[in-house]
Amino acid sequence: xxxxxxxxxxxxxxxxxxxxxxxxxxxxxxxxxxxxxxxxxxxxxxxxxxxxxxxxxxxxxxxxxxxxxxxxxxxxxxxxxxxxxxxxxxxxxxxxxxxxxxxxxxxxxxxxxxxxxxxxxxxxxxxxxxxxxxxxxxxxxxxxxxx
Numbered sequence: 001x002x003x004x005x006x007x008x009x010x011x012x013x014x015x016x017x018x019x020x021x022x023x024x025x026x027x028x029x030x031x032x033x034x035x036x037x038x039x040x041x042x043x044x045x046x047x048x049x050x051x052x053x054x055x056x057x058x059x060x061x062x063x064x065x066x067x068x069x070x071x072x073x074x075x076x077x078x079x080x081x082x083x084x085x086x087x088x089x090x091x092x093x094x095x096x097x098x099x100x101x102x103x104x105x106x107x108x109x110x111x112x113x114x115x116x117x118x119x120x121x122x123x124x125x126x127x128x129x130x131x132x133x134x135x136x137x138x139x140x141x142x143x144x145x146x147x
Contacts, residue, residue, distance in 0.1 A: 006079035008069035011087040046072025066106035
């Protein structure tokens with residue numbers, strides 16, 4: 001099977017997909033991008049379980065959410081590689097334990113998946129730009145040699 005990629009984005013609003021599709025030839029390996037900004041969209045389009053997003057659950061900005069987002073992106077596309085992001089770009093939205101700049105990113109390639117929490121500094125644009133950069137870096141790390 002050819003290597004195809006999908007993105008599942010919240011706080012970046014499609015920025016990762018925009019950077020990927022700016023590359024000539026991306027139609028050969030980029031399948032789709034999901035911009036699931038609301039919790040309802042995360043559930044509807046990516047099958048993120050409601051209990052994860054519930055008020056007493058881990059919440060939208062969590063490892064559980066981004067891991068479910070990558071799995072949903074792969075299940076709902078032709079992709080073997082997916083990246084997902086969910087975070088608090090600011091200036092509002094901070095909660096106790098999740099200040100502005102908190103971002104979770106997950107990567108999945110076939111059955112291998114990992115997630116990492118980041119704490120980015122700066123304004124909304126800086127947080128979103130840093131998220132895109134780390135998301136793309138992680139894609140290169142999870143791919144096996146030769147891809």
